[in-house]
Amino acid sequence: MATDCIFCKIIKGEAPANFVYNDEDMVVFHNIKPSAPVHVLIVPVEHIESVNALEAQHSAIISKMMLMAKEIAGILGIRDSGYKLVINVERGGGQVIFHLHLHLIGGWGR
Ligand SMILES: [Zn+2]
Numbered sequence: 001m002a003t004d005c006i007f008c009k010i011i012k013g014e015a016p017a018n019f020v021y022n023d024e025d026m027v028v029f030h031n032i033k034p035s036a037p038v039h040v041l042i043v044p045v046e047h048i049e050s051v052n053a054l055e056a057q058h059s060a061i062i063s064k065m066m067l068m069a070k071e072i073a074g075i076l077g078i079r080d081s082g083y084k085l086v087i088n089v090e091r092g093g094g095q096v097i098f099h100l101h102l103h104l105i106g107g108w109g110r
Contacts, residue, residue: 007043007099020072026064028072028104037107038076038083042068048100051089065102078106 009015010029017029020040031039044061048054054062066085073079083106088094 005047005097005099007097007101008047011043011045020075021068025061026068028068031103036105037110038078038105040072040076040104042072042102042104044100049098050095050100051087053100069102069104072104073106076104076107078110081110082106 006015010017011027017027017032019027019029021028025045026042027045028040028042031041042065044065046058046061048058048061069083069085070079073083083104086103086105087101088096088103
């Protein structure tokens with residue numbers, strides 16, 4: 001938990017988001033600045049700053065993020081048409097929010 005982190009605030013219900021899914025260790029919500037017809041963020045509840053902060057203890061959550069991507073793609077109707085999964089790492093990699101998240105992007109040409 002980082003008090004100045006917008007994703008932690010969303011997870012705690014202190015900031016608004018359009019949720020697709022949430023459980024005890026993962027939330028999924030629509031990106032407020034979508035770069036595609038479908039653009040959601042898959043976010044672990046635990047505040048992990050980036051891929052560079054991952055440790056072996058996080059292997060289960062990373063696995064769950066990837067499996068979640070497939071499930072959410074199905075819920076959003078883009079599983080068969082296809083999608084991109086993107087993780088930006090650190091500023092040079094385009095990361096803006098320093099709370100680990102997986103972008104699920106698609107919905108073109110449906
Ligand atoms: Zn956070």
